Amino acid sequence: MTDRVLLTGISGFLGGHVALQLLNSGYTVRGSVRNLSRADKVRDTLLRHGADVSRLEFVALDLMRDAGWDEAMEGVRYLQHTASPFLIQIPKDKMELIGPAVEGTERALNAANNAGVERIVLTSSMAAIAYGHDKSRTTPFTAKDWTDLNGRAVNFYQESKTFGPLLDDDPGTSAVIVQRLLDGSIPAAPRIPMTIIDVRDIAAAHVAAMTAPDAGGKRFPMGERTVFFLEAAKILRERYPERRIPSFGMPDWAVRLYALFDRDMRDNMGELGYIKRLDSSDAISLLGRPLLTAPEALLATAESLVSQRLV
Template sequence: MPDRVLLTGVSGFLGGHVASALLAAGYQVRGSVRNLVKADKVRETLTKAGADVSRLEFVALDLLKDDGWDAAAEGCRFLLHTASPFVLQMPADKMELIRPATEGTQRALNAGLKAGVERIVLTSSMAAIAYGHDRGRAAPFTAADWTNLEGRGVTAYVESKTRAERRAWEIMKAAGRTDGLTTINPSGIFGPLLDEDPGTSAQIVIRLLNGGMPAVPRFNFAIIDVRDVAAAHVAALTAASAGGQRFPMGEQNLSLRQCAEILRRRFPAYARKLPRFELPDWFVRVYALFDADLRGNLGELGVVRRMISSDAVALLGRPLIPAEDAIVATAESLIAFKLV
């Protein structure tokens, strides 16, 4: 009988790709959703993506409730915890992000340890690595780096991911099972959508293609393709070298203006809607007084955070998908689903 994997957050953008990769690799997948009403939609989505869903089952789990976690992990060889809140607009109360991220991680890991799973793979983020440091830092970030929660530019989301991963390592250390945990720390995740839900990262591409940004702030971010992130999660389950390790993932840094230029070149029908210019920082700060989305991200102006992804490349055994391809795949699927 195939090894069973408990996969939390199966209905999410990354979770769906991870489920597809697990099924393609021959695993039995027990996917968690907050409400079982979502199960049929997830099954339909994965079937359309070419997955064999005969080895897929569902359980209902809530990051903020104890119910069902132990039973969900029972009989599983591995646990993949991808479920965590992600937003572009920061909430007024940062605990709206921090509580589900940290408490959900704690519930997942404790259930996995109680069930005796062989390895737990946690979806963390570069947010737990690269923030709160000197804005002028030129050196790329590595697995040895941690976000400084006392530093500048630490949003509620950054704090939530940092605290959740810190808590994961604490739990595993206390259990004497540090080698039983692996974290995947991706940068901005782009790539093909599996259904009509654009998630969060794809909203950036939507706004660019729809003409929602006549000019763009000086925002720069590392980009990774969702297919690589999903493949890394699956590889980390059994790779002997992955135990007790963190894997930063970012293929290339691109500015919003560079993303717009890629889209203009690859999708000429949208060229007139795409921005050509960067806004001066002073204007962005003034405009942010009236735009909550922008206001929560002012700390990103002009900051470039590069990642060392060589360990992830070694884990996958191949080069990463180019960032441009990830942006293009996002746009292609948005167009196919008529979301732009």
Template sequence: MPDRVLLTGISGFLGGHVGLALLNAGFAVRGSLRDLRRAAPVREMLRRAGADVSRLEFVTLDLLRDEGWREAAQGCRYLQHVASPLTIRRPRDRDELIRPAVEGTRRALRAALFTGVDRVVLTSSTAAIMYGHPRARAEPFTDADWSRTEGDGVSAYTESKTRAELEAWSIMEAAGRRDDLAAINPAVILGPLLDDDLGTSAIMIKRLLDGSAPAAPRVNFGIVDVRDVAALHLNAMRAPQAGGQRFLAAAGTVSLIGLARALRPRFPRYAGKIPRFELPDWVARLYALFERDLADNVGSLGVKRIVDASRARSLLGRPFIPPAEAAAATAQSLIDRHLV
């Protein structure tokens, strides 16, 4: 009998890729959904991607409800807690992101501890590492850094991911099982889509291709390919030395205009729509007064955060897929699926 893994958030962009990696590695997967009507599309999505879905089952779980968590974890050797709320728009109430992130983590880990799961892998984020620090910081961010949970530059998403990961470590430490938790802290995740659900990162690439971003704000992102992030989740689950560790995952830091320049020669059909110039900071700040999608990035204008992802690279066991390749894979998926 293959070992069973409880995978929360299997219908999401990263969750689907983690599910695919687990199934391809021979594990049985119990994927959580908020609505079981999503089960058939998710099963078909993974089948089309080449997975053996005979080892796939589904359960209904809600990050904000107690029902079903212990039953879902029963019989599972591992927990992959990927589910977490994410929105491209700034929420009107910060608790729209913070409550489900923190409470969902609490429910997932307590269920895992109650049923005796061997290893928990938590999807965190560089949002839990790099924010609320001085803009002028020059030294690279590492797995040892933590974002502040209040103050300038701390968005609701940053606070949600930071508090959720802190909650996970606190729960495992209180149980005397810190070494049975590993956290993956990816930067902006790009790469091939498994279905037509764009998610937040793919929307960024779509806007570069479809002409809705005539100029690029002067922002920089850490980028990592979803296939590398899924592989890190798998390796962190199986490698004994990964326990008790955080893994900052980024292939590099690039500007939005840098991504645009990388995409233009690869997709000449869209070259005329891809932005060629950066937006002056004062214009971006003015635009943010009316465009909520940009508001949370105003504090990052002109800031370039450098990261040290050497621990994650070692766990991955090979070089990261370059940011330009990850962006191109996203763009190709959007084109192939007629989403742009």
């Protein structure tokens, strides 16, 4: 009998890739979805990408409800908690995001602890590390750092950008950036940085951290490279020269003017021109190999968007 892993958020971008790697590694995966009507689509998607879905099962769980969590943990050796609230833009009330994220994580952790689960792997964000610090800092952020919630330009939804191949026709949040660069809806590139990591590396790290003897209790920051929009656009333009991908930057004054009318841009104005880098050495040691490069991640995203006819 193979070890069973409860994977929350299996229908998400990261969750799908974690499921794929777990199944390919021989585990039995119990994936949680908010509604079991989504199970067939997730199963078909994973099957299409080569997974053995005979070891895939589903359970309905809600981050905001207690029902079903104890039952979902029965027979489970490991918990992979990748589920998080989904949002298109930052809500006005921060608790619309923070409440479900905190309560859902508490429910998952408490249920796992009550069931005696051997190890829990929790998806976090560079939001927990790299914000609210002095902008004069040039050294990479490490697992020892924590975001200063009293610092300047801290909002409650900050993240690195997770790129890589899409498993289905849902572009998620990060891939929308590549989608907009490819479809010409970003005419000029704002001087806003992106710390890029490939979803395949994050998924591999989740699986490795589950059983690595010395991984317990540790954090593993992951970011292959930090680039500005213009550099990302250049990488895409070289592969897709026929597309209207921006070839010049947007002046900072124009970005600030545009932000008066665009809430998403306004929420990220604290990042304008500010490069943050992550020390990924622990994650590289965990994986035993280098991270996939930022160009590989961006181009894999682009190729998926094209093949799914999303651009």
